[in-house]
Amino acid sequence: MRLVGANVPRVEDRRILTGRGHYVDDIQLPHMLHATFLRSPLAHARITGLDATGARQAPGVIAVYTGADMKEISKPIRPVIEMGLTPEYYALVTDKVFFVGDLVAMVVAESRQQAEDACELIEVDYDPLPPVLTYETALDPAVAPLFGDLDSNILATSHTEGGDVEAVFAEADRVIEVELSQHRIANVPMETRGLVADYDDGSGQLTVHAATQSPQGLRIQLATTLEHPLDKVLVLTQDVGGAFGLKGNIFREDFCACIATKQIGRPVKWIEDRNEHLLASGHAREEKISAQVAVTDAGDILGIKAELTMDQGAYPGLPFGASVFPAFITLLLPGPYKVKGYSCDAKVVTTNKCTYVAYRGPWAMETWTRERLIDIVAHELGLDPAEVRRRNFQEGAEDDRLITGLSLWGITSRYTLDRALELIDYAQVRKDQQVARDAGRCVGVGFATFIEAAPGPPEMRIGGGMFGGEQAKVRLEADGQVTVITAQSPHGQGHETTLAQVVADEMGVAMDQVRVVHGDTRLTPFSVVGTGGSRAATWASGAALMNARKVKEKVLAIAAAQLEVADEDLEILDGMITPRGVPSKAVPLAQIALQATLSPTSLPPGTDPNLEANERFLGEGITGSGWSGGTHACVVEVDLGTGAVKIVRYVVVEDCGRVINPAIVEGQIRGGVAQGIGQVLYERAAYDDEGNFLAGTFMDYLLPTATEIPTIEIEHVESDPDGEIGFRGVGEGGMIVAPAALTNAVEDALLPFGAKVTEQYLPPAKVLKLAGVI
């Protein structure tokens, strides 16, 4: 049976279902200490006095660290990857606090409770400073830069263009202008951040048990910042309770715990509480785009001019800060449409808020903007939004290109829109909508289409693309088991299962003969991303498959010589190396493996006893367009009494190429849609006008529950179903496009009231305002 394409039960499940997973907070080392942090209550202030005497004398306290201590014992944090401007900053603040939740001091004590109690004994005097909280203030040249070593609060600027934008604007029948803004939200995995740092003074090894998406990324940043030899930093990661981009970051708390264990010589554990998490772990998505769209009266979208502003918050995210992401947003904004002229200017500003972090499809502003603009254009011109999309879609022909240059060969945007509208029965929905409106009810239908470069078209994959492909190691063990060592660091994606499916098929062995190893930097290949960016399906699967093939070739060469047949006349069936058509002469794979291990000299001459391979996969053999994508369509009903939005139906037509495990793929899509729904209707990392954080508990930061998320119907489009490495990324797509489909539906419902949705956050009060009720 071929395993790829089947709903193979997950390898991970048993340990999780029996309560025997290994999450970072489950680690308890002998003599382990606990760290907690004193955090800033103010958005922007100078520290004029800090007295930690009481804390240092409190029961159980081993050490208290302040910014002054950090400045003495560590160097400023610098990103290992170049990005926009970075201020000089340390693991703890040295003279000013820059957001509510900023790190003022660390207490290390025998118990967490003692550390927390001691934190309260630290006395800090603050001299408040005016906070920078809005784009306007950040961009105002009259406002002093927040960081003394930077010239302004603008950290990065860029300009992107394609075609002759001025010419197409001159041709337009009209130009529609709109400003669209996304609000600040947060990733909020159910497991908060945390680590256990354990320094061994004998060997000089710093071992870090971490809840991370990228053990190697964490390792290299720790080694660099702490000036600790790279070969003596070991990062270990087992189960991780969700991340969604957040835990791809290296945090200042990580440096603090590592510095403490090195100083004290005992293991130091830090587990964040939920309030700290909401306040200070990372926020995402605060972005706005001012756009002009040049159109013809018939609905041709000729050109787009856009200005993007992103709010990074106080400090750069590591290793990928906000400044990294405008490139993706501006590259993809025109999407699968025939835009002839395009320009986009981008700015990233720093403010007195929590640090920007990547969150599942961090460039999603491009999809929301574009798909919102198309509906706004349609409404302005009195056209059906579906027809405007159809009129402007590129077909995926050989010479179709995004206006920013990328090949769009093979995209299936038109098909996914047509199919989604068919599934939702668009014509009937429109009729039902009219009936509902006549009865005084408020029903809307919305849809949106996206493409995601996962892995992207061939020109994005030259030399393996921006990260140079991916490594994996495959080894045939002495007992015939196959070990796959991946650079991925899964945290819910089920790579122990999917990579085993791919390799088991390639090697011709059963699922339980393949073991996937991750999360141990002594073994795992380097990847600064780890698991992120919807990379695993293509890059990790490809790397595992190609190296499994190399191992298989070695084994077959040995068997062919022994059986006196040609290599190509052999196949491996259920762990038996079998001459085609002569099953009676089959030799167990395990037999060759054992022989190669125990008596390599007995192998036929010219064969290789090292039954392993770890070549870097640079993308050879990837088939299909390289574009994931699809269309989501939903029907909503708005309650004009309460402002509540009920999602009546939600349909996804998704093209992520060849599906490795449908249950896992559908789980990724549904999870992403749920986060997109939460983002639009419930979640907001809100600050007040003084920079106080207003969403510090789950009673304030509202995650959707089982009653808010509807059934999500999914249909797969497996374009290029027979391609060898035709698997494409699917982790982010659901969340990238869901906010666009949903906001389009809400606007559609409220059109009779002249509503225009320009702010993505649509809580009940906002919905009622849009409807003119309040």
Next chain:
Amino acid sequence: MQVELIVNGSNYKAPVEPQRTLADFLRDDLRLTGTHLGCEHGVCGACTVIVDGQAVRSCLMFAVQADGSEVMTIEGLEKDGRLHPLQEAFRDCHSFQCGFCTPGFVMTALALIEEGTAPASEEELREELSGNLCRCTGYQSIVEGVAEAIRRTTETGAIGAVESGAS
């Protein structure tokens, strides 16, 4: 203070500080780390365990309050190497991804099934599960997993059988 309680069928007698939560007692003192802490303010439900037949949030209960009680955690469901029908249904329906919230959902659902109050409609079931947060799945597969477990246990009467370890 001293507490004496039964956890997953075993007797425990242990000294405990009055302010120690049941969750911390289970996780740190008994090393039953399958019970997870997601918010420590009683909203997310990840720490749900069964105390004397009731689903409770172990982050909101002190260990001393469980003195004399019978507690069941996620570690207590598997019997003789066989998964409980709920665990099997969760596996079969792909009801989780990262697994951090899973023990809480399983224990919440277990209480529903064992109380015999498992709802018949999907809408009611979603309502019953709405006290637990999951960030990975979008809930659909969890609802399906619990519904499937209800179906399997009702058809076979397996709940009682599992209690005696003979499902």
